[in-house]
Structure formats: structure tokens, C-alpha cells
Amino acid sequence: MTRRLSLVALELWLPVVVLLGWWLWSAGAAEPFFPPLQEILTRFREMWLFEQFVSDVLPSLRNMAVGFGIASVVGIAVGLVLARVRLLREAFEPLMHFVRATPGVALVPIFILLLGFGPSMKISIIATAAVFPTIIATMDGVRSADPVLLDISRAYQLNRRQRVTKVLLPSAGPQIFAGLQVSLQVAFVVMIASEMLGSTEGIGALTLLAQQSFAVTDMWSGIVLLGLLGYLVNLLFLLARGRVLHWYDGARKAAKE
Amino acid sequence: GGGGEERKTEDGLTVVTVAYTPIFSVGALQLGIDQGFFEEQGLQVELKQVANPPSGIAAVAGDEVDFNYTPSIPFLNAIANGVQLEIVGAADGYAEGTKAEVEADPAVGLKHDDTAVVVPASSGIESAADLEGKTVSVPARGAQLEVTIAAAIEAAGGDPAKVNWITLDFPSAVSSLKSGRVDAAGLVVPFVTQAVQAGGRIITSPGVEFFDDGAIGLWVSSAALAKEDPELVKSFEAAVEATNEYAAAHVAEAQQAAATVLKTDLAVVQAGSVPAFPTTVDPADVQSVADRMKELGYLKKDIDAASLVFGS
Amino acid sequence: MPTLRPGTVRRYAVGTASIAATALLWQWAVTGPLADKPFATVPEILGKLRDFAGDPLFWSSLGETFRVAAIGLAISVVLGVAAGLLVGQSDLAYRSTRVLVEFLKPIPPIVILPLLVLVLGPTGDMGIFLVAFGGVFPLITQTAHGVHDVDPVAAETARSFRLTRWQRIRTLVAPTALPFVATGVRISANAALVIALVSEIIGGAPGLGKDLVLAQTTGDYPAIYALVVTFGVLGVLINSALAAVERRALFWHSSVRSEVTA
Amino acid sequence: MSERQVRLSIEGLHKGYGAGAARKEVISDLTFDVHAGEFVCIVGPSGAGKTTLLKCLTGLHPASSGAVRLDGKVVDGPPRQMALVLQEYTRSLMPWLTVEKNVRLPLANLKIGKAEREQRITDALREVGLSDVRTSYPWQLSGGMQQRVAIARALAYRPEVLVMDEPFASVDAQTRADLEDLMLKVRQDFGITIVLVTHDIDEAVYLSDRVVVVTKGPCTVDEIIPVELPFPRDQIETKSDPRFVDLRARVFSRIKASA
Amino acid sequence: MSERQVRLSIEGLHKGYGAGAARKEVISDLTFDVHAGEFVCIVGPSGAGKTTLLKCLTGLHPASSGAVRLDGKVVDGPPRQMALVLQEYTRSLMPWLTVEKNVRLPLANLKIGKAEREQRITDALREVGLSDVRTSYPWQLSGGMQQRVAIARALAYRPEVLVMDEPFASVDAQTRADLEDLMLKVRQDFGITIVLVTHDIDEAVYLSDRVVVVTKGPCTVDEIIPVELPFPRDQIETKSDPRFVDLRARVFSRIKASA
């Protein structure tokens, strides 16, 4: 119990210090772009709790979740295939880096053109942007599988499905999850960007509207909301990771006992 | 930006940084620089392009640039939210009598106003009032096009609160109009022309309708700069005045300068509307914009425009 | 080996072929089903690229964008790897900073841009800051995971010989984390380009982003797509360079080794 | 059992690592046969190339020249009827699978019923003495236990040819003796062919029909020593047979000479 | 050499893995001393807890209760004067460092000159027979060669107390004999204290002043057998001494009983 408490204290002391510092500094300053934290929190309550939460936050989060889900599945699958099939890797790697370097400002109009501006457009944009970290990490992870394990799977005639699900994916697991975590961050950022165009609702649309019309306090309350959501979603992510990679964490913790 | 000694060049000129948004009227500024109006005032201009007026306003407010171009609407938005700015000169606007001319003959709208609301030719939308309940695209929420279109709708007897505004960049707006994903699009040239060529129809020119004659585009500085270095601001004001006077008399040259700055063909610029270059800002013009915005619900409080003009 | 090995030649051939095929597909789409949409054809884009090639301003724009991206990326690599090593090794550091880091991560550059313009002005510095801000988190994530990947047996060996902290980092932790860091750098490199561009679009430093805004305001589609192609090519080049460096640095790693022995 | 029929043949095998100037010849012109149902032990100095030989034998590594044949067919990939226990036992188990899942993994593809499969897993784990750690993960086991999991996996697979690289290096003397006898029993019961690399000369003589001594740098056959001790063998009896002591000394002197 | 002075003392050591219901007691109330300059071999069944014991001994793992003392001071982390050779040798070498760099790694912190450091590396690699692979990477070496690199690393470190976990499991009989003699010589020359875990009973008896037999589940001292064979020992002579044969049989029967 005391261990629990001290862990919580350990996690919270710095954020508390920062919040306090921010509170004190912003309370005095009369900067239009850095309103007092107190005002931001008041606006936060007015803006997001709870009506807008249902009408604006949930749809945004849903888009992000679906987009991230698609990015995860597609990213792992594509990464795996590219890692294993040299010809495809050589053919697609340049294209992939080409697309990755293409700025959203150029891509978004294409998506709008093809998909309109409903949720499917946003989900596609999120998935497209978030898929790459996972592809790259999966590719690298699969390619670093221990050669001894590959020998074993060949010697024991494991079929392709077994090799993938029992050997390659688990062994790349730690790298894949590192990539997924980056993808998650990208999904978040792009969730906002996808609401820049063609949207009337959503966290991003509201925050950007606030930004464009100099409603600075509203913008800050959007930033606070984003940060909170990001933190919570990452907690969920770590929970899922812990379940899948318990063997990995266990092996490493065993050594530290 | 920033004050101090490093502002001086070897020739004793003071360096000022000026942020602008890439639109055709920037040609006048370039022309004024080329003509030496700024040098005459002891200024050397360093141009910084920014994507949109709000980021320029942020740069001015943070003392990172000295002057910035902004239309009156984002300017008023910023003022209403506590950003301390002052108007130091006019940038563009409508010549006297424009409104009357366009009201008499809507067909000449594009000649003066580079904004327009376009609908598919086959749609049943005839006037701004019909936009009620429709989906209308604008390049940015709460900015000039939305406010002016809202005003047009209200003037025509519709309810702007019932419009579904949607943010779209111009190329996407043109193609979305074509594919029927939006009912109407608020556009500027050359996209108005593109949309019309692709089967669109102009129903209104919201800019002229909204603004009275006089300045729309403003040159602004931070209130702090105006207070600390009024001499500098005064020289800039004078240079802008001289510039606009010259540009108004030499529109073709201004267009040529715009083509150079924007790296585009002269023809593209000429296809646009012909801006007017008012020499001074009449506080009443800004005031009427502020009042209209307040009426339409875009501003939450009253603004005294006169107090915002430099030297007032 | 500096000479072109058959594998390298083959790789370039396949890569070039796939890019050519994509160009053909694009040409087919914009002249066929998407003919009335605002796109540019391949010849138009190539023509524009040829114009660009002869324009010194284009090259200085390109150089500026590259500079902002490269410096920003370098900063994010240095900071991200250092922070990743720290939070990867020290539970205290990890737990103390976790909430703040996770709070900052989802905040998109476009949202904080006005604040940055306010503080740093519409300059290259602001672009560098944004690029570094965007790239640092993936690198922290990747590095920290890489640190956790240290083989427990190797870690015990290091402890049993009482290697100093610095030695442990240099000879054990860093090499183990290196493949993860390499992944992170490749993830961040292209993001750096994109963010550099975004910062120029808003910030107005003389880079390709400014040119893109101009092309968009004037509706010059060939120029828009020629710039997009420029960016894509830049991305491919940067990645090829990183991959080459990586192959050298990770010669001992099974991902590289397998290609040598098998 | 027709021991004279050739099961595995290695003919003029060459194998090297690296390319160009850095190339290192590890196996040079190595030739010998393994008959059906035979138990062959390979001994030789450390670094001679025994592991490399086994990898070529099982088709995991391609030969640089020469050929390996199984029942007359050239081996160019691991054949279905072979099982393998690698020297690097700590790295040859999947750390994400429990002990029983590690053993089950290769069985999934065999055409056997679920009941038989589970029976085989239970039997194999019992035989190597690991019945009580079925649900542990490899990293929760001691070195010797991990090695025995790898052996159990190979046994449960019931291969026709079993290839093992120092499979008992990390187990205690008693367990080792038990496992040796287990190997002999498995060979007896199922008539499988076994090739085993070991450093323990007693073990090599005790288990083999023939001992193949290889030399170092590069690896080639030094001598093939037939072991004509009667079956069934017994840890005490066989090892005190004077012929056993002779053979042991002979193998030892060969290794000493070839190191 | 005053052999009666206690160097290492293990007192009432307990150690378990896991927590709560999943907790598994591995070492239970284990007590014995190692004297200065003594050579102690630990033998016991696979999975008994020998590796765990060594890890507690060297301070890598904390004891659950009880204490390990080196020269009277409680060991709570690896002491400076100890070196360790781990059982999982393949994973204890850094794959990104060449053989000589792996050996050099721990020497950097010793207060010795560059010349002496290089001399030690050269000597140690020569002694384990790896002079010609100095610039190879571990993954280019055979299993036995990797194991010898780990031994060379510990030797070059010149510890006062050397702790080794089955260090010769993967080398051939001849090399093993040579390495055994090397250990005896090192002990002789530098007066160091050696604790060595092995499964080879001959080896245990041949090397030791005392053999500690541990039992399984949980691990505790079964018997401590003093080996009163004269020094210097000799592979042929000592091993044919009737006392040696007796001792060997005695150790074997103890392990058999405790397995």
C-alpha cells in the first residue's frame, strides 16, 4: 500500500510542481496569449464537460481509435511482408518514404476529393499517417529475429502461419509495440489536423477555430484536453502492451530480482 | 524584429520587418519599396511571408515583426480577445462608389471584389437567403469570408445561424462544389474563375456588400511599438501613404509587382479584381465593420475603432 | 564496400521501376478518371521541375528547408536519445516525467504554432524548434524501449565486472538500443521534412513551404505537385542515406548479419 | 533392422564462411555415411566445425560444394523427417511460449490426433524429468532444464533422423546418464537414426555404433572408429568392459592428435 | 597460504523467485564457508539452484534472507575483487565487440598501465587457445570458443575471487583438461580463491580442495567432501589414484541420492 502511494507520488510530483509554477506565473501576467491557468480550467469545464464531450470529443476519439486500429493491423501486416519479401521491400520502400515526406497540406485535398469530408476521410488520413511508424518498426523488428530461432522453425517444418504468429511476430513484439506507441502519438496529432479542413465538430475543429479567432483561452483549454486524453490513451496502450509482452517484461524483471 | 542599434543599416536606414499574406495587393507594397518611398522615410523593409493574418498578428504581438498586413475582421477578432494592436495604415480596400456600382450591376462584382459565393449552376440557390440550412465552405472559420457571407445572408432575409459552415482550402472547395459535397463555396480569385468555368454560378459578392468604401486591408503594429517608437511608426505610415497614392495611380505597375512577388503570371493577377489603395484609414469604416460583427454575433463586446488608429 | 555490389544495383533498379510504375498510374488517373479534378499530369510536373532546376531561388528554398529539417532532426536525435537513455535506465526519471511527456506528446505542432510565432517569430528558428518538438518524442519512445531490450545476461555480466555507468551506456546500453534508435531516426526523418514545411507555410522563412503557399494561392497545380515530388524525392534520399549509415553501424546485428552469411 | 542401408550420405562436403579475402574454409572435403538406424557420435576439438557440419547435414546451411543426401535425395532444406537439438539451447526456445507450448509447437503440423499429441508432450517431458514445469517459461528454468526442454521437443516430434549438438552439456552426471539411456531406448523402440555431437568421450563410445573423429582447420574426417560393444548397454557394465576402456583411450588419443 | 582464513561465508541463505502464491523457494537455509586461496567445486542436480547460489554469492541477486560475506563484509553488489563466468556464455559476450575488445572491456577500470593491460589480454587469449581470433566477433566463433572468450575475460581481470558456472561445458576433452590445469596454475600463481560449478564429477574432484554437494528442491548443502589429494595434480596420475576413484564414486552416489 505504501509502495503504491509512493509510486503515485513519484509520478505526480513533477506535474504538480509544473502546474503550480504555471498557475502562479500566469495568474500575474497580463499576456493575451498566456491567460491565467485558472481561466483556462474554468473554460475547460464550460467547454468540454459534458455536452461537448459527447458531441465533439467522442467523435474525434472514435475517428482516432478506428484510424489507429487500421494503422496497427495494416502496419504490422505490411511491415511483416516487407521484411520477409525482399522484392516487395525494394519496390515499396522508396514509395513509402516518398509518401511519408509528402506534406499533409498536399495530401488532405486528395483525400477530400476521393472521400469527401465525413468520418471516412478523417479516419483514412489518420490511418495513412499513423501506419508508417508501425510498418518501419515491424519491418526492423522482424528482420532482427534471432537466427537460432529461425533455424529451429525451419528444422521443425513450421508452416508460414506458425512462423508468423509463433516466431516472427512475438520476437518482433517489443519493437512493434515501440512503433505502435509512436503511431498512437501520430494518430493523435493527425486527428487534430484532419479536422482542420471540412469539419464543423471535433476537438481539433474547435481548438483550431479558437486559435484562428484569437479565443486564446479556448485554445488552451483544447490543448489541456488533448494532453489529458493523450495521457489516458497512453495508459490504456501500456496496459495492452503489458498483457501481450508479459513474457518479455517478465524475463527482464526476473533478472533484476 | 526588436528595437535597438542593430536595426540600422550601413546607409543609416532603419530595418523594419513586415509580414504579409500572399495576396495580390501585396504588389503595392513591393512597388512602394521599389519606388523608394520607404527609403525616403529612412526605412529598409524586410518582407516575411506568413500563411494567414492570425499568424502575422501573433508575430506582431510577440514583437517578432514590426508590421503586419491583416484584413479588418481578423484584426477586430484579435482586439476583442485582448491583443494590443494599432492600425498604422491602409493596405487595400474599395474605391469610393464601388458599392453603388456593384449594386447597380452585379456582373461587375468580380472586377472590384475578389471574393464571391459560387453555387452549382443547376442548383436552385438564387440569392444569399437561400443559403440558410445549406453547407457552405469557407477557407477559415470566423474570418472574412464567413462574416461577409453571413452578413449577406442576413441582409437578404436569411438566418446565418442556420448555415453549416465548413472549412476547406480553395482547391478542395472547387472540387467539392463540383461533386456536390458542398452547396456553396466562398472563394477568391483565381478560384472563383475556376469554379465558374467548371459550371458554377456566382450568387453574390459578399465583400463589396459588406464593406463600405474605404480600407479593408490594414497595416498594423503592436501597441507597444506604437508607444515606444512612434517616430518609426510614423515614418512607416508616411511611406505607406505615399505608396498607396502611387499605386492607385499606377495599378498596372502594382499588378506587375504582385506577379513578381507571388511568382505567378501577370495574366493571373490581371484576371483578379482591381484593388483600390486608400491612402488613409477612416475610423468610421472600421467601426461599421465592428458594429456589424457585433450584430452578427462574431464579436462579444463593443469596440471603439477610433482609439485603435495610430496617433489617435 | 564502396564499389557497387550486384545487390545494390538490383535494389536501385527495383526501386526505380516501382516509382516509374507509380508515375504511369498517376498519369493514367489524372488523364482518365480524374481528368476534371485539380491535379497535374506527369509531363506538366516534369516540365515544372525542369523550370525549378534552372531557378537559383528554388535551390536556396530547398537548401533552407533542408537546413531547418536537418538541424531540427539533429537536435531531436541528441535530446531524444539522451532523454530516452535516461528514462529507459532510471525508473525514477521515467516515472517522474511520464505524465508530462505523455501530456505533451499529443499536442500537434499546428496548434501551438501561433504561440511559437509569438515567442520565436516567423523565422527559421521557429521551424527548427517545431521540427525538434515533433521528432523528439518518437526518439524518446524508441530509445527507451531499446534500453529495455538489453539482454539480462549481458547486463549481469556488465554488473559483475562493475563497469561504470558511462561504460555500461557506451558498451552495452547504446549498442543494444541502436537498432531501436535507428528505427526512430528513420521515423522522425521524414516527419522532420513535413514539419519543416508546415512551419514555413505559416512561418514564412524562405523555404519550399513558402513556395507551396504561393502555388496554392495562385492555383498553380503543376507547381504544387512538382513541389510535392521534390519533397518525396528528398524523403527517399534521406532514407537511403540513413539506411546506408545503419548498415554500417549495425554490421553485428542479426538483421544485417543474415544478409552476409545466408 | 537393416543397418547396412545408407540413410544419410555426406560426399565431398566443403563449407566456408565469408567471401573474398575474408573467406574462411571451415569444412573441407568431408565424406562419410550414416546407415539407417545407426547411432553415430561425432567428436573433435572445439572450433573444428562440428556445428557447421550439422547445419549442412540438416540443410540449414547450404554446402559450398559437395552434397548431403538423405535416402538418396539431395538435402537442400531441413527434411520433414529430421529433428534437431542445437548447441545454443538458451536461444533455441521461444521465450514467449511456456515449456509445453514450446514442445507442442512443431507437433501441430504432424498428422496426429490431439490426444496423441498431448500424450507425446506429457511423455517427452516426463522422460526428461520436467513434468512439473510444464507451464513455466524458459527463462524461469535453469540452464540444464532449458536444454532438456529442447531435447523433449525433439523427442515428442518422433523424427526418423535425430541430430543433436552437445545436447547434454549442461546437465548433471546422473541426469546425463539417464538421458543417454533414454536415447538408446528411443533408438531401439523407434528404429531412428541418430547423429550426435559430444565432447564427452565416454558418452560417445557408450552411445555409438561408430564414432567419427573430425580434425580441426579445416574440418575433415580423421578416423571412423566402430564400437563393437554389445547392446543393450549398461552404464556400469559397459563402461567397465575392457574394450570400452580401450576405445575410450583410442578416441582420446585421436582427438589429442588432431587438436 | 593461510587456508584457514575465511574468505567467503554464506550463512543461512534463502532465496526465492516470484511473489505471493507464485513464490518458489529455490535456496533454503544454505550455509558454508570458502577459505582464502581455496578451490571449491559445487556439484548437484540440474535445476538445484547452483546458478542462483552463485548469483547471490556475487551479489548480483539479493538474498531473500541470510547473508553472504566477503572478508567479513556483507556482499550487496558485485565486489571489486571478484570475477564471474556465467553459464549462458553466448549471451554474456557483447556481439558488437571483437574478442579482444570483449576481454579488454572490464580491464579499463583497473589501475594498470596500457602495456600491462594489453599483455594481460594477449596472455589470457593465448592461455585459452584463441590467439588467432582476436579480431573476430563472438558470433563468428563456435560455442566452445565463445565460452573460452568468457574465461579469458575473467582471467585477464586477475580477480582475487573467481566464480565460474560450468565454464568448460562446451569444450572438447583435451581443451577441458588443459583449462583445468590452467585453473590450478592460476590459483597457484596468484593465490586466488575459486568457486566453480560443474557437472563433471571427475573435474570436481580433480580441481577441488573441497567438493560441495547440493540437493534439489530447495537447494541446501547435502555434504561437503574434502579432497585430500596432493598438489600438484596431474591428469593421468591423479585420476588413477585409488583415492580419486573412491572420491568420485562417493560424489556420484551423493548426487544420485539427492536428485
Ligand SMILES: Nc1ncnc2c1ncn2[C@@H]1O[C@H](COP(=O)(O)OP(=O)(O)OP(=O)(O)O)[C@@H](O)[C@H]1O
Ligand atoms: N558466421 C561465421 N563467420 C565466420 N566464421 C565462422 C562463423 N561461424 C563459425 N565460424 C568458424 O567456423 C569454425 C567452426 O565452427 P563450429 O561452430 O562449426 O565449431 P564446432 O566444432 O561446433 O566447435 P565447438 O565444439 O566449440 O562448438 C570456427 O573456427 C568458427 O570460428
Ligand SMILES: Nc1ncnc2c1ncn2[C@@H]1O[C@H](COP(=O)(O)OP(=O)(O)OP(=O)(O)O)[C@@H](O)[C@H]1O
Ligand atoms: N526467474 C526465475 N523465476 C522462477 N524460477 C526460477 C527463475 N530462475 C530460476 N528459477 C528456478 O530456480 C531453480 C534453480 O535454478 P538454477 O538456475 O539456479 O539451477 P542450477 O542448479 O544452476 O541448474 P543447472 O545445473 O541446470 O544450470 C530452477 O528450478 C528454476 O526453475
Ligand SMILES: [Mg+2]
Ligand atoms: Mg559447436
Ligand SMILES: [Mg+2]
Ligand atoms: Mg545453472
